[in-house]
Amino acid sequence: MFNKHEKMQKRILDAFYGEKELTEELKNHIGNCKDCSAFWESMNLLKEHAEDEPSIKGEDIEAYERIIAEAFREAEKIKEKNKNIRDYIVFILVSVIFLSSAGMFAYMGYGKVILTVQIFIIMFVPILVPFFIKHRLSKEVE
Numbered sequence: 001m002f003n004k005h006e007k008m009q010k011r012i013l014d015a016f017y018g019e020k021e022l023t024e025e026l027k028n029h030i031g032n033c034k035d036c037s038a039f040w041e042s043m044n045l046l047k048e049h050a051e052d053e054p055s056i057k058g059e060d061i062e063a064y065e066r067i068i069a070e071a072f073r074e075a076e077k078i079k080e081k082n083k084n085i086r087d088y089i090v091f092i093l094v095s096v097i098f099l100s101s102a103g104m105f106a107y108m109g110y111g112k113v114i115l116t117v118q119i120f121i122i123m124f125v126p127i128l129v130p131f132f133i134k135h136r137l138s139k140e141v142e
């Protein structure tokens with residue numbers, strides 16, 4: 001899956017070293033995104049630290065950058081995974097509520113209708129799950 005923060009953080013890195021302009025869009029994103037502002041902060045800390053320590057060479061800084069960028073990517077991946085689990089739990093809860101209300105209707109004498117609905121759910125819900133998750137994810141993309 002495409003990760004927009006990863007792309008943003010690459011642009012932040014470019015802007016940080018003056019290779020590209022720090023655009024308003026980028027500034028806004030840093031201002032509003034917890035992850036990317038943390039990334040920006042750690043870049044600043046790294047720079048300050050490097051200035052205080054003349055013994056740190058350019059290649060050392062590059063190595064640190066790579067480690068930091070990698071750590072941020074890992075954090076993103078873990079969050080992504082947790083979000084999918086959350087979607088799954090929401091889906092299970094919705095299904096349980098749906099089926100138990102169907103059971104209640106069946107008890108009240110709407111058996112045949114309920115049976116049809118249940119067969120429909122069993123057949124179509126597995127097809128709908130990926131759409132459900134995709135829909136949730138697409139809402140997060142700015």
Ligand SMILES: [Zn+2]
Nearest residue numbers: 005033035036
């Ligand atoms: Zn971000």
